[in-house]
Amino acid sequence: MNEIIRGSNTLLPNGYAQWRKDIEHLIDTAKLHTALNVNVGTLTLYWNIGKSILQKQEQEGWGKQVIEQLSKDLISRYPDDRGYSVRNLRYMKRFASAYPDFPILQVPLAELRKLPILQATLAELENEGREFVQVPLAQISWYHHISLLPKVKDEAQRAYYITETAQNGWSRDVMLLQIDNGYIHAKGHAINNFEQTLPPLQSDLARYIFKDPYNFSFIGTVALQNELDIEKSLTSKITDFLLEMGRGFAYIGRQYHISVGGDDYYIDLLMYHLKLHCYVVVELKAVEFKPEFVSKLNFYISAVDDLVKSPEDKPTIGLLLCRTKSNKKAEFSLRGITQPMGIAQYETEKLFADVASALPQIEEIENKLDDLDLDNE
Template identity: 45%
Template sequence: MIIQTLKGYDDFLLDLKSRIRTAQTRAALAVNRELILLYWQIGRDILTRQKDEGWGAKVIERLANDLRKEFPDMKGFSRANLMYMRSFAESWEDEQFVQQLVGQIPWGHNIALITKLKNSTEREWYIHKTIEHGWSRDILVMQIETRLFHRQGKAITNFAATLPPPQSDLAQQTLKDPYIFDFLGLGDEAQEREVERELVKHITSFLLELGAGFSYIGRQVPLEVEGDDFFLDLLFYHLKLRCYVVIELKAGAFKPEYAGKLNFYLSAVDATMRHESDNPSIGLILCKDKKGLIAEYALKDISKPVGISEYQLVAAIPENLKGSLPTIEELEAEFSDDVEDDGV
């Protein structure tokens, strides 16, 4: 069978495919939005009945059984899920807000938000980030557990003085403090090259922790200036910022001379690698520890945009769990008891 070539057909087909995919996405979002709104309304009505009619907690189990009998093919009417609906309605009081924003993310994401966060401002922030980046539920949970809300945009920088306002604001929000590298499996005593090597080996997790927009270029990237060789620890290109990002790793505490060295590297990168359409390159110093005032003074007269953040090789234990963890003495006593019980 000979297929006749039609003028403009390929472009027409491409456009149709795009429109169909867009319609499918809109349909899926509409279905999800209606489901989320239904769950919110059920939760609201349960709350209202319990308040106005004096219904007790056991009514939820009875309601779950009756709903599953009536709708055996529908999932979502378990006692646990009805309890989540009740909590969901308690968390968001505005129906229009639920329909317009909260309804854009799946129910599993919403359960994660209401069970792991108490603050509505944080919840709303994570909703926006989920929509913006298309996070799965697992990624959302990871971002919550690593306290992204409290780390995003917290690096010490001189961006306000070295970049124009739109670029400086976006660059500031791109950086975090601290960065969590617990996926490396390294101890706190790890040296710079070891951390650097493991970050590249775990590049997918590293890029996830850096955030959206980072594109990896290389490690120990050579830079020649008047016959002298220099090496950049890690080099990235940021797609949203449209600029190179040079990252320098330091195994110890921040020292003021690190800023001057990175300033030189950025000047060299801008002179030898930057395209005329690129924005000025940005530098990030990642160190094990920093003192705020020393870091601020070090950046005060630096001409290139530089940020300073700490990194952690072992995730910090959340404050609310510290008191529930056993001490070394308690562990030793427990093991001692086990040995005695076994008759060893």
């Protein structure tokens, strides 16, 4: 029997490490299924309670005081259970009203196609020949649902956020942050040439992954800062940065050194995407987009493909992030470029200079005061 040494004087057979990982996978899968089953049970119970309240109020004219009495009675009957407060019972009623087809949300296929959803995900939801898709509600928790309902009124957009939350593993707070940051309007909107430079499946995934604009408000005000300052701010808050970039991004390094033809170059940010299976070169510009930025990014992509990328990695992708941009200039700049890249802008807290420029100047204030004095004479 082949044996290997593990730890101090402990002999274990070859293959133990992989076998242990397989066991851990079984445990993790079982825990996930248990959690999902608990969630389904909770949502089903709450929906049924909410539906019953709706029926009594709508069909028999019972008033709102019945919810207050029901809350007292349920808390008395089930003192160890949580979830029967007046507020939560009202949420149950709202939940049942919003989702009459529980346990799914039916959405017109045409409406969902308008949103930046991954085509593979859409294909999973589609029923051949039908005009509606069915989005399972149990993908997210009760606390996600009661936060989502008042925030997003449109059913198709709500279905979109349910799907995105489940796929990205967002907590309730992260989901709300993404909604407030306009995730649905930014996702998949970066100017790019992916369709011309990547295979169809890779192109669709890449187009979906990148956003425009990116919200870097977590780094605060960046007046008078250059690219290096912004890089430092982003990497000092790496958790927030990766959250804004999206699930699947892994941070490799900033000012990543490469040597080409005896000269040294430094890539602003080098990342790796686990779903795309490729390196992502991120170039930051603290100014408006200029066409010549594309040439430098193109050079870095080629260098990473040649010097860093391994044979099993997919082609490197570039992402150019600018303070502002003209979409038309960006589109023209990508024509004829054979390396895959996207161009987007980023937002931070409002620059002091921008705010100051919107305020009346001292001379204007003095002139207005002079005018008032003359009027009062």
